Amino acid sequence: MTVALAGSLTAFPAGGATNWHELADRVLAGHALTRDEGLAIVRAPDGELLDLLAAAFRVRKAHFGMSVQLYFLMNAKSGLCPEDCGYCSQSKVSQADIPRYNLLQPDKLLEGARLAAERQAKTYCIVISARGPNEREMQAVTEIVPRIKAQYPLKICACLGLLTPEQAQRLADCGVDRVNHNVNTSRGFYEQICSTHTYDDRLRTLQAVRAAGMELCSGGIIGMGEDDADVVSMALALREQGVHSIPLNFLQAIEGTPLADSDRLNPRYCLKVLAMFRLANPDRELRIAGGREVHLRSLQCLGLYPANSIFVGDYLTTKGQPAEDDFRMIEDLGFVITRQEEVVAGVSPPKLESGLAH
Numbered sequence: 447m448t449v450a451l452a453g454s455l456t457a458f459p460a461g462g463a464t465n466w467h468e469l470a471d472r473v474l475a476g477h478a479l480t481r482d483e484g485l486a487i488v489r490a491p492d493g494e495l496l497d498l499l500a501a502a503f504r505v506r507k508a509h510f511g512m513s514v515q516l517y518f519l520m521n522a523k524s525g526l527c528p529e530d531c532g533y534c535s536q537s538k539v540s541q542a543d544i545p546r547y548n549l550l551q552p553d554k555l556l557e558g559a560r561l562a563a564e565r566q567a568k569t570y571c572i573v574i575s576a577r578g579p580n581e582r583e584m585q586a587v588t589e590i591v592p593r594i595k596a597q598y599p600l601k602i603c604a605c606l607g608l609l610t611p612e613q614a615q616r617l618a619d620c621g622v623d624r625v626n627h628n629v630n631t632s633r634g635f636y637e638q639i640c641s642t643h644t645y646d647d648r649l650r651t652l653q654a655v656r657a658a659g660m661e662l663c664s665g666g667i668i669g670m671g672e673d674d675a676d677v678v679s680m681a682l683a684l685r686e687q688g689v690h691s692i693p694l695n696f697l698q699a700i701e702g703t704p705l706a707d708s709d710r711l712n713p714r715y716c717l718k719v720l721a722m723f724r725l726a727n728p729d730r731e732l733r734i735a736g737g738r739e740v741h742l743r744s745l746q747c748l749g750l751y752p753a754n755s756i757f758v759g760d761y762l763t764t765k766g767q768p769a770e771d772d773f774r775m776i777e778d779l780g781f782v783i784t785r786q787e788e789v790v791a792g793v794s795p796p797k798l799e800s801g802l803a804h
């Protein structure tokens with residue numbers, strides 16, 4: 447006997463495992479994941495995890511094949527941010543022991559690009575800590591981007607905070623391919639993590655980027671005290687926003703930040719969240735971002751079944767594992783690092799991007 451579960455999910459037999467493959471079939475046929483289905487995924491019993499990942503992998507494989515896209519982050523300006531995002535070690539309310547410096551000189555930004563290219567990254571992400579870029583920072587970024595692109599086969603993603611439409615247009619004009627600006631969590635939970643700007647401020651920046659013709663990279667952070675419904679809301683909101691690329695961070699609670707004591711994540715939950723994001727955003731790039739090594743731990747390789755992208759190297763203020771370990775993991779899985787836009791014959795995934803904090 448088959449019984450109905452939340453939404454239109456079915457279980458087989460009665461009391462048995464949810465039919466995640468049937469859900470994957472419907473997603474592959476164009477079904478838009480519902481809120482109830484999203485909740486069922488993140489609350490799936492641990493015993494169904496491998497079936498769920500296999501179903502998510504079918505969707506990932508249909509759109510991205512066995513490819514993995516690598517991204518390389520450059521923290522171009524660290525600390526000194528006047529905003530109060532509770533998860534962020536660079537905010538004015540953080541006492542975290544991190545490097546604090548103003549915008550790096552052009553030679554350092556070029557050196558980062560060289561490293562990114564050497565590590566087979568598709569995209570070089572230039573990130574500054576700020577509410578938004580000042581004029582000096584805008585000038586520095588718009589001058590260095592054409593130089594980087596002339597020397598290296600890299601896409602450029604800029605993560606500069608809130609942008610005006612005019613600033614977004616200047617970034618597009620100098621050759622920035624995409625902008626990262628994370629929604630970070632659900633609309634309903636947003637004011638729990640930040641009081642100096644709003645969720646709608648962030649959506650306005652996404653709109654400015656869209657209007658300037660750049661690709662949108664926007665994701666969030668899991669593990670800040672939000673509930674499962676907030677996690678699902680974020681996945682569905684990103685679908686509504688039409689973002690091309692979704693970086694998912696798992697909060698690495700940093701001593702000295704307001705969220706230093708947040709610690710509800712385990713590797714299985716993180717994998718369910720990744721599977722839910724894949725099924726909610728089937729053809730969007732999904733990147734495992736900060737917290738990968740800490741929260742997925744010994745299961746981190748399984749994250750690449752729903753996700754198709756990772757950062758190689760360090761995060762903004764925390765260390766990543768050595769690049770060689772990432773390369774070995776990808777090889778062991780039988781996946782292939784690629785910089786290609788089109789990775790599956792007949793399928794054109796959206797153009798791709800990156801990101802992390804902000």
Ligand code: SF4
Nearest residue numbers: 527531534537575804
């Ligand atoms: S996330 Fe960005 S805007 Fe918020 S405090 Fe950190 S650097 Fe500033």
